[in-house]
Amino acid sequence: MSTAEEREDEMKIDPARASTLSSNLMNVISRMRSVIPQATQEGGPRLVAVSKLKPASDILCLHSLPAELAKNHPPQIHFGENYVQELLHKAEILPKSIRWHFIGGLQSNKCKTLAEQIENLWCVESVDTEKKANELEKGRKALAEKLSKTAASSKLESRSSREKLRVYVQVNTSGEESKSGCAPGEETLSLCKHILTSCTHLQLQGLMTIGAIARSKEAGEGQENEDFITLEKVRDEVSEALKADGLSNSKLELSMGMSNDYESALRCGSDEVRVGTTIFGERPPKRSEAEKS
Numbered sequence: 001m002s003t004a005e006e007r008e009d010e011m012k013i014d015p016a017r018a019s020t021l022s023s024n025l026m027n028v029i030s031r032m033r034s035v036i037p038q039a040t041q042e043g044g045p046r047l048v049a050v051s052k053l054k055p056a057s058d059i060l061c062l063h064s065l066p067a068e069l070a071k072n073h074p075p076q077i078h079f080g081e082n083y084v085q086e087l088l089h090k091a092e093i094l095p096k097s098i099r100w101h102f103i104g105g106l107q108s109n110k111c112k113t114l115a116e117q118i119e120n121l122w123c124v125e126s127v128d129t130e131k132k133a134n135e136l137e138k139g140r141k142a143l144a145e146k147l148s149k150t151a152a153s154s155k156l157e158s159r160s161s162r163e164k165l166r167v168y169v170q171v172n173t174s175g176e177e178s179k180s181g182c183a184p185g186e187e188t189l190s191l192c193k194h195i196l197t198s199c200t201h202l203q204l205q206g207l208m209t210i211g212a213i214a215r216s217k218e219a220g221e222g223q224e225n226e227d228f229i230t231l232e233k234v235r236d237e238v239s240e241a242l243k244a245d246g247l248s249n250s251k252l253e254l255s256m257g258m259s260n261d262y263e264s265a266l267r268c269g270s271d272e273v274r275v276g277t278t279i280f281g282e283r284p285p286k287r288s289e290a291e292k293s
């Protein structure tokens with residue numbers, strides 16, 4: 001736990017940095033809009049700013065813009081994080097109006113904490129086993145119970161006690177062994193069914209892929225990334241199968257596209273791109289868990 005002074009330091013905004021981040025964000029938004037005009041607006045594809053390994057003050061810059069920058073673009077609401085400890089800390093000190101996306105490799109034993117402790121966790125994008133879905137379900141259920149108690153005593157209904165935790169099933173579209181995610185096909189469908197039938201506190205939002213780096217480089221040269229085409233196909237097949245079983249009629253979203261390939265992803269029907277480096281700059285190397293304490 002940090003002291004008030006340490007927190008103040010972590011949240012201090014440097015005007016030059018704020019201006020850089022703001023113009024980087026503006027560039028990404030306008031490039032998105034040159035592919036899909038309604039991007040980042042109501043009903044259009046959303047932008048998740050991936051802030052992993054970046055300071056809380058960077059997030060604050062984009063979320064609570066200084067007045068002179070706020071006229072250029074709206075405050076950024078969706079932020080993505082990869083590490084549970086880092087997200088727990090940031091969620092504690094940053095405004096509750098932020099919608100957090102957990103997009104990193106997920107360990108089953110951290111799922112309950114994640115879903116229970118972070119009220120404004122908007123979605124978890126890296127669900128690839130029933131066990132992880134079940135642990136997230138347990139955490140959200142515990143949170144809902146806690147909130148309904150406090151809501152009853154204060155006669156206020158909290159937004160989160162009504163809202164389910166959105167989840168995306170991560171699909172390994174490239175088939176690389178190093179990538180996590182469900183195999184396209186039966187494994188993906190079966191996890192989607194499990195979430196819809198057994199996890200009442202979760203809402204199946206869609207499918208997510210990371211894709212292969214080499215392919216995203218090709219995509220930069222005018223060819224669309226094969227992983228994006230695959231994910232769209234898997235989504236259509238899964239949606240059909242769910243519909244046939246009477247499980248769901250709502251359209252599943254596609255979360256795909258990062259700094260190198262978000263325009264290609266949008267052309268392939270992405271509903272959400274996750275952009276880090278292009279907004280925040282290169283990340284420092286990730287420290288090991290052991291070095292952190």
Ligand SMILES: *Cc1c(COP(=O)(O)O)cnc(C)c1O
Binds near residue numbers: 103260
């Ligand atoms: C880090 C990360 C991103 C952002 O990557 P950039 O190349 O920095 O834009 C997007 N999605 C996932 C799952 C990530 O881990």
